[in-house]
Amino acid sequence: MRSPGIVPRTALVCGLIFLYxxxxxxxxxxxxxxxxxxxxxxxxxxxxxWYGELLANAQILGAAGLSIQIAAISACGAVVLGTLAGVTLxxxxxxxxxxxxxxxxxxxxxxxxxxxxxxxxLLFVALEQVIGWPRGRGxxxxxxxxxxxxxxxxxxxxxxxxxxxxxxxxEAAMDLGARPLKVFLRITLPLIAPALLSGWLLAFTLSxxxxxxxxxxxxxGSSTLPMVIFSKVRLGVSPDVNALxxxxxxxxxxxxxxxxxxxxxxxxxxxxxxxxxxxxxx
Amino acid sequence: MSGSPxxxxxxxxxxLWLLVLFAIPxxxxxxxxxxxxxxxxxxYSPLLENGRLQPHLSNYAxxxxxxxxxxxxxxxxxxxxxxxxxxxxxGYPMAYAIARSGATARNALLMMIVLPFWTSFLLRVYAWMxxxxxxxxxxxxxxxxxLIHRPLVLLNTDFAVYIGIVYSYLPFMILPLYANLEKHDVxxxxxxxxxxxxPFAVFRRITLPLSLPGIAxxxxxVFIPAVGEYIIPSLxxxxxxxxxxxxxxxxxxxxxxxxxxxxVAILMLxxxxxxxxxxxxxxxxxxxxxx
Numbered sequence: 001m002r003s004p005g006i007v008p009r010t011a012l013v014c015g016l017i018f019l020y021x022x023x024x025x026x027x028x029x030x031x032x033x034x035x036x037x038x039x040x041x042x043x044x045x046x047x048x049x050w051y052g053e054l055l056a057n058a059q060i061l062g063a064a065g066l067s068i069q070i071a072a073i074s075a076c077g078a079v080v081l082g083t084l085a086g087v088t089l090x091x092x093x094x095x096x097x098x099x100x101x102x103x104x105x106x107x108x109x110x111x112x113x114x115x116x117x118x119x120x121x122l123l124f125v126a127l128e129q130v131i132g133w134p135r136g137r138g139x140x141x142x143x144x145x146x147x148x149x150x151x152x153x154x155x156x157x158x159x160x161x162x163x164x165x166x167x168x169x170x171e172a173a174m175d176l177g178a179r180p181l182k183v184f185l186r187i188t189l190p191l192i193a194p195a196l197l198s199g200w201l202l203a204f205t206l207s208x209x210x211x212x213x214x215x216x217x218x219x220x221g222s223s224t225l226p227m228v229i230f231s232k233v234r235l236g237v238s239p240d241v242n243a244l245x246x247x248x249x250x251x252x253x254x255x256x257x258x259x260x261x262x263x264x265x266x267x268x269x270x271x272x273x274x275x276x277x278x279x280x281x282x
Numbered sequence: 283m284s285g286s287p288x289x290x291x292x293x294x295x296x297x298l299w300l301l302v303l304f305a306i307p308x309x310x311x312x313x314x315x316x317x318x319x320x321x322x323x324x325x326y327s328p329l330l331e332n333g334r335l336q337p338h339l340s341n342y343a344x345x346x347x348x349x350x351x352x353x354x355x356x357x358x359x360x361x362x363x364x365x366x367x368x369x370x371x372x373g374y375p376m377a378y379a380i381a382r383s384g385a386t387a388r389n390a391l392l393m394m395i396v397l398p399f400w401t402s403f404l405l406r407v408y409a410w411m412x413x414x415x416x417x418x419x420x421x422x423x424x425x426x427x428x429l430i431h432r433p434l435v436l437l438n439t440d441f442a443v444y445i446g447i448v449y450s451y452l453p454f455m456i457l458p459l460y461a462n463l464e465k466h467d468v469x470x471x472x473x474x475x476x477x478x479x480x481p482f483a484v485f486r487r488i489t490l491p492l493s494l495p496g497i498a499x500x501x502x503x504v505f506i507p508a509v510g511e512y513i514i515p516s517l518x519x520x521x522x523x524x525x526x527x528x529x530x531x532x533x534x535x536x537x538x539x540x541x542x543x544x545x546v547a548i549l550m551l552x553x554x555x556x557x558x559x560x561x562x563x564x565x566x567x568x569x570x571x572x573x
Contacts, residue, residue: 005481008382011375012391018372019398019452022409025419029412038418085296092293101293103559104300110502111555112510114527115547118534119307122544125324126310148303151296180288209403212512212527216534226404233408233517237415245405252400260393 023249030242037237050243057240060228067208067225070139074146075203079196081147082154082203087188089155090162091170108152117216120145124217137219145217146210150203157202161195162188194263201259308551315341315544326540341545351529351546355553358526361440361515362508365447369455369504370497372448377459377496378489381466392460399453407446407517414442414518442518447508455500462496463489502562506554526550 029037031046054060085105089098108116124134124141134140169191173183189196211226218227232238316337318327327336345351380391398406413419414436421433436442466489474484512527519525524532526546534543 008375008379011372012379015372015376015452016394018449019395022406022413022449023398023401025413026405026409036417038412038415038422081296081299084292085300088293088296092289095293097293097297100305101297101300104297104304107555107559108304110506110558112507112527112550114510114512114530115311115550118530118543118547119311120303122310122314122540123303123307129324144303148300151299155296180286205400211404212531215531226402229402229404229408230513233404233411237408237412241405241408242412245402245408248405249401253397256393256397256400 023245026242026245027249030239030246032239032242035239037239037242050239051247054240054243054247059223060225060240060244063223063225063228066139066222070143070146070224071204071207074143074150074207075200077143077147078150078154078203079200082151082199083158083192083196085151085155086158086162086192087184090159091167105152105155108149109156111149113210113212114216116149117145117213120148120213121216137217138222141217141219142214142222142224145213146203146207149210149213150206153202153206154196154199157195157199158192161192165191194266197259201255311544311547314541315548317541319539319541324540325538338541341541342549344542345545345549351526351549354524354529355526355549357523358509358511361443361447361525362505362511365444365451365508366455366501366505368444368448369452370501373452373455373459373500374493374497376452377456377463380456380460381463392457395453395456403450404513406450407514410442410446410449410518411437414445437518438520440520443515443520446514446518447504447511450514451504451508454503458499458503459493459496462493462499466492502558506558509554510550 025038029040030050031048032040033044033047033049034041085101089102089105092098120141121137124137124144127133128135134144169187170183173187174180178186209226210224211230214224214227215230218224229241229244233241314326316339318338318340319325320327327338376395380388380395383391411418415421416433416435416437418437420436421430424430425433470488471484474488475481479487509525510527510530511525512531515525515528530543530546530550533539533546
């Protein structure tokens, strides 16, 4: 292995600093006891004042609750639909409509959000006119929109996981007389389980984070957390938003740490199982 | 595909979902872009009136006569192009360094690149407001160091938008580049070096040409969403020059002109997405032919 030269290595260090300084500054100034946010008031800081104000803010808490519900439901929907689409694309070979499905699962990845948002809203309005459903806009329409754009990401994750191992296991089970559904549940599903977990987390994050599409398809009284934050920070920096950001960074990094430890544990267990199986065969 | 009912359901359900919630909506946008704005709910004229097709081309004519739209479209293309270029210049050496590190370091570094992506996009853009404003962190540090004596205007400039886009989209450039660079055959580079090639020549003659597909993939992932970007220019950008995504949203929410907003969307689609998808197809064909 050639070691990277001095130039790329310096660039990497600078780039990582660039990526992390803004997040660190959010965290530091969340403890600053000054409305000016970015001017450190050394005499009265650090303080937990903004965390207190945050937890007393019913609007933010309500929006966070709504966002969590939408994110959890739409992530589940996206995993189901994305898995079906991923299996179709990876395992069914060529069929009529494959190109269309492939296009519809890759286009959302690059589609500008304003276009997706506008088109979904116009769809919901037209549907309501023609069949009277969905009535008005709110949590339901936001959830449907989020399932649609995040299932594309799950499809990519599942498809690439399926492409990573060959079909011989599934074929062997079929040859031994297992029905397709049983093959899927007993063999394919356990194999792609890690992809489903990361796909769910990805879909949850995308939904939790989405502002533009939600703004289009939300109705009165259904403001998600990003919508509330956006209307707040449009007027300027605000210290309780810093506190909120710090809590979210903390939550996410804990979650990722737990997930990576769990995945390492799983792969170690799988390696041990393989060793045992090999030893038993000797 | 064999026509077994199980397979048909597996393939049919997601296809139907995307057809209804992704493909058909574009047809509706297309349809409304040909109607007239009305003071009603929904605020546009029906395309079929008295049994006759009544397409109005006035919305498109309007987009090309009022300089606001063309100018903001060109401005968006410029911002996206500059940001994509900056992402390549910053992301390439980073991806290169990661691809040439040891296995353990590589995983940790990749994790560090992806981690910010999992924290809120909106809050990461918001962080730059605090860094760039007149009494923000950057100005305070520069003044403390004595490099400047009065604060620089950084927020609400093109510069701030470039920073915001590069900051938010850098992982999308680094990951495809890394995936490409990591696959390169190191023995090729060693052979060239053994034959006396200068490291820069090795890079220019071997690594760079081999990594062009990675650059193309990363550029697509950065450029297209950047053209339609809404949050970053709203929070960090100028108020005298809007980007096209903001124009679309204002047309819709402020002016309640759904037909013109739809026409802007169709124009963006034609200008951006369609040519790029065609390009990708050609690329894939040539790749398959090369195999």
